[in-house]
Amino acid sequence: MASEATAEKFRALTPSEFFYRNRELAGFSNPARALYQAVRELVENALDATDPHGIHPTIKVILQKVSAERDNIFSISVEDNGIGIPSAQVPRAFGQLLYSSKYVLRQTRGMFGLGAKMAVLYGQMTTGRSVEVLTSTITAKNIYYFNIAIDVKTNTPIIHEKGVYRKNNGWHGTVVKLYLEGDWTRSKSKIYEYLKRTAIIAPYAEIVFEDPEGTITYFERSTRKMPPPPREVKPHPKGVDIEMMRMMLKATKTKTLLEFLIKEFQSVGEVTARRLIENAGLLPDMKPHELSTEDVERLVRVIKSDTKIKPPSANHLSYVGEEIIKVGLKAILKPEFVTAVTRKPSVYEGHAFIVEAGLAYGGEIQPEDRPVLYRYANKIPLLYDEGADVARKVVDRIDWSHYGVTFPAPLVILVHICSTKVPYKGVGKESVADVPEVEHEIELAIREVARRLKRYLSKKKREREEAERAVAIAKYIPDVARGLAKIVNNVREEMIEKELLKMLNMKLRSFKINSVSDVVVGIE
Amino acid sequence: MREVSTVSYMSAVDIKARKKALKKIERAFSKLVKDILSGKTPTLVIRKRTLANTVFDAERGLLRIGNATLKRSFLNAGEAKKFMQTVLIASIIHEALKNDEYPTIRDLYYRGKHTIRFRDLATGRVREENTWDEQKESDSVIRDLEVLIDMLREEMLILSKEKGKVVGDMRIKSGDDIIDLSKMGHGAYSIEPTPDFIEFKDVNAEFVLVIEKDAVFQQLHRAGFWKKYKALLITSAGQPDRATRRFVRRLSDELGLPIYILTDADPYGWYIYSVFKVGSITLSYESERLATPSARFLGVSMIDIFGSDKLKKKPYLTEAERKNYIIKATDTDIKRAKELKSYEWFRTKRWLEEINIFLKKKAKLEIEALTSKGLRFLMDTYIPEKIETGDWIA
Known part of the structure; x- marks a missing residue:
């Protein structure tokens, strides 16, 4: 909900001005957090340019100190082998806030592509240096180079430098390099943790990371299997609030309210549309932009209380899948036992969602006093605010002794929620709220993997006892x-x-x- | 050239015994090997040596081992170790027999004790375990082997410490030597661990007196008791070993001498008497050869101490002597007495009377109390008078 609300506010200030003043909203509150956030945003953009398009991601991240004298200025360079950005769109993609290919309802890692541009803006603010971009699409004959800054007052890109190079090796993808103030010491563990967790959820990617100390870490690609790409989908009427409805009414090209409801939403046919219009006391052939504020409010209220609308479709959701989760957990954590489950789609407040859970036990995992929890939303690792997350609540509520686990135990639980609308708690988007439907699904998923662990542990116990008996004789x-x-x-x-x-x-x-x-x- | 063969120095009886023992062990374990080679689970079937499997044969007056057996399968994790120990002890005894050795049970314990280093497959860790840690473990499988092949360890030429002693007007042949038991000086003949190999030559005695206490035995010996009363004097020096029991049994069986037993007046002394007479519970399989059902309990009885109005018997001790000599019974004594009361062979009228007086008075007495009253009293009054008047418990 936060994004629509804030998007509305941009109309008063320019978006650049707004973010300039409220940078903590996007996670750039201090140098340590900003460095982590910038790496994260660029890596997520890189992933979004690859896996949804059927490309196995190869991502190179280089974090360097810019000069020996200044300890707090860094350059970040992230290279991907993705679809690239058409040269005409590059300036606005990096130099204008709220311009994004992601401005459609589709489950992607980030929404609205704000993050990368916030990183550019933050870098510009703290170092005065602009962003450098090298990109080429798959079909392009050239590689394009840009050096771009954002004009904060007008929210327009300033192109400092542009270059065109003939492409002769078939390369495609994007390299983004920006400069910013950061704190490596205090963000080091979070950045490593972020990359590790990304490697777990995307084992089909290969990721190379060079840190400012010169240490190179290589996360190998451990499978070629990739999740199905997400598809665009029209919103479900129950998932639309008053603000969104107003924006949609304003933007639509349809001629009547009846046509609007049928064409712009999923799960709405003529019968349903007519019923909703009648119940809201409106007329089918009203022009969409003629509805008053009261009309919109009434329509939304009627939709919310209607019980006959088909639930939203989940076809567009891109879950990771049991096999990939298992591969990821196995490759990175090297446990002795691993399992995963993908639940059937479910719905909360008109939004389809799928919960997946993974479990890794033993092996190289260090025993802890409680289960270690890896949270993901739309394939993004969530590292902050774990205590406030509904998944943590569920994990802590479970009596693990019932599943044969006594702590300290080497147990890692992975919870992934995918949805076109993840119910985040607060603007930080780092924890998921206690939505009963979501909580219920998380609990079912975790209990399922826990039951499998129990079966494994009791089988192992039986085998150990047999081994003991055998040795007692042998x-x-x-x-x-x-x-x-x-x-x-x-x-x-x-x-x-x-x-x-x-x-x-x-x-x-x-x-x-x-x-x-x-x-x-x-x-x- | 001197001949370097041990055989020529060994007595003929020993050579014969060795052959017999070797054969019996080989027969029992050949069957086991045959089973293994034909894929049958190797299992030892041994009669149980437990109280529940001890039967009192009232007709013959001795304890016998019952028919309940325990099966010890090597492929059962709980039984594998005992199985291994049984095979191990058998192989060591077999080897000793072949090599013309005379191991003691302590020797066998040391010969069999070694460390097995094994890998725990569940954890991969290497651990250590001894074939046995304490001698009671090897002693226990020796007893199992005795039951398994129906042979006493003495017959397998396993020796134990000599404990029992004998003096009297008698000649025996032990090994290849003739020994005159009346010419032992102040000492006595130690009854050898293999009394079956002793040959009785001639005897000039009318009864056998077995005394629990070595000290009392020595006193009577030096005072010339056996000469004066034509007796064979024996001491078991406490709980009797198997050799002493077998020797006494042979005196009874082969020479027809009456056996009188003199012990302390307490449950411990009574049990010593009962071991001579009917056999012991843990070694009930040996009673057939070791028990002497005709043995008589001469004393010291509770009635000797307290007298009996019913039987019109005066006590041997005065009120003042009782006061000085009687020892208060301990809780263990009381518990033991109650246990004895439950044994079938103690459930005779006369024994129940004895035990009940003890439980009532909670008093016990050592034989030494009678020598304190006077060695002459013990030698010339108490013992002869009780034998003459038949004042003993059968």
Whole structure:
């Protein structure tokens, strides 16, 4: 809801002015947070330029100190192998706020593409330096270079420099480099954590990171499978509030209210449209922009209370899928057990959503006093405000001993919510609110993966007990064989040993002992 | 050239015994090997050595092992160790027999004790375990082996410390030597661990007196009791070992001598008497050869101390002597007495009377109390008088 409301406010100030004054809204509240936020925004743009278009992402992130004297000025360069930006759109894509290819209702990582431009604006504000962009689309014959600044007063791009280079190697994608004030020491762990969690949710990407200390980290691509790309979808009437309805009425090209409802929304046919219009006391052939404020309010109220509208479709939602989540958790955390579940689509307040949960246990995971929680919304890792998140609440409410887990335990829970509208708590977009429908789905998803863990743990326990029983017998085989061979003539120790092991192995179900010497190391 | 063969120095009886024991062990374990090679789970079937599987044979007057068996399968995790220990002890005894050795049970414990280093497959860690830690573990499987092959350990030429002693007007052959038990000086003949190999040559005695206490035995020996009363004098020095019991049994069986037993007047002494007479519970399988059902409890009885109006018997002790010599019974004594009362072979009229007086008076007495009253009293009054008048419990 925050985005529509703030978008409205931009009309008084220019958007650039507004963000300039309220930069904490976009996560640029201090140098440490700003550095983290800038990396994040650029990486998310890079991912959005690749995976929805069927390209396996290869992303290179270089964070450098600009000069030896100044400890707090950094350059960030992020390169992707995505679809590139048509040269004509580059200046506005980086130099004008609220211009974005994402200004449609589609589930993407960020909304409205504000983030990258905030990073540009923040960089310009703190260092006085403009952004450099190198880009080429798949079909373009050239590579384009831009050096762009934002004119804050007018919210227009200023092109300082532009270059065109002949492309002869088939490269496509975008390289963005900007300069900003930051605090590496205090953001280091968050940036690494962010990249790690991104690598988990997008194991089909390869990510290289060079940090200001010169350390290079490589997150390998561990699968070629990618989630289905998200599709554009018309809004569901129940998901639209008064402000949004007014904007849509104003922007529509339809001629009548009846046509407007049928064409601009999903799940609305003629019968439904006529019923809604009648119940709101309006007329089918009214012109959309003629509705008064009261008319709009009444229409929205009628829609909200209508019980017959079909629930929203979830076809457009791009979930990650059980297999990819498992691959990601396995590749990065190296656990001994991993599982994941993707729930069926569900609906809250007219918005379709899907909850996915992953679970990783044991292996290289360090034991903690409670489950470690990795939260994601539309494939973006959420690192801040964990305590306020509904997923944390659910995880803490669960009695893990019921699932065979006693803490400290090496347990990581991943929760992913995907929706065209994630119910964030507050403007920071770092935690998900306690929406009952969402909470319920999260709980079902976590309990499902927890049940699988329980099955795994009890199977493992059975196997361990069998191994203990087997060892309790196998360790005595050499002494029994030797003893019997000494007493009884004409029988070789090795023969008895072999037969005893064969009999023991016949009793074992979960494993076999290849050789007695696997168990008995020595007799002294 | 001197001959370096041990065989030529060994007694003929030992050589024979070795052959027999080797054969029995080989027979039992050959069957096990046959099972293993034909894919059958190796299982030892051994009669249980428990109180529940101890039967009192009233007709013959001795304890016998019942028919309940325990199956010890090597492929059962809970039984594998005992199985291994049984095979291990058998192989060590077998080897000792072959090598003409005479190991003690302590030797066997050391020979079998070694460390198994094994990998715990669940954790991958290497751990250590001893084949056995304490001697009571190896002793226990020795007893199992005795039951399994129906042979006493002495017959397998396993020796134990000699404890029992004998003196008297008698000649025996032990090994290849003739020993005159009347010419032991102030000492006595230690009853060898393999009394079956002793040959009785000639004897000039009318009864056998077995005394629990070594000190009392020595006093009577030096005072010439056995000469004066034509007795064979034996002490078990506490709880009797198997050799002493077997020796006493043979005196009774083969020479027809009456056996009288003199112990402290307490549950411990009574149990010593009962071990001589009917056998012990943990070794009930040995009673057939070790128990002497005709043995008589000479004293010291509760009635000897307190007298009995009913039986019209005066006590041997005065009021003042009782006061000095009687020891207060402990809780353990009381508990033990109650246990004895539940054993079938103690449930005779006369024994219940004894135990009930004890439980009522809560008093016990050592034999030494009678020597304190006077060695002469013990030697010339108490013992002969009780034997003459038949004042003993059968």
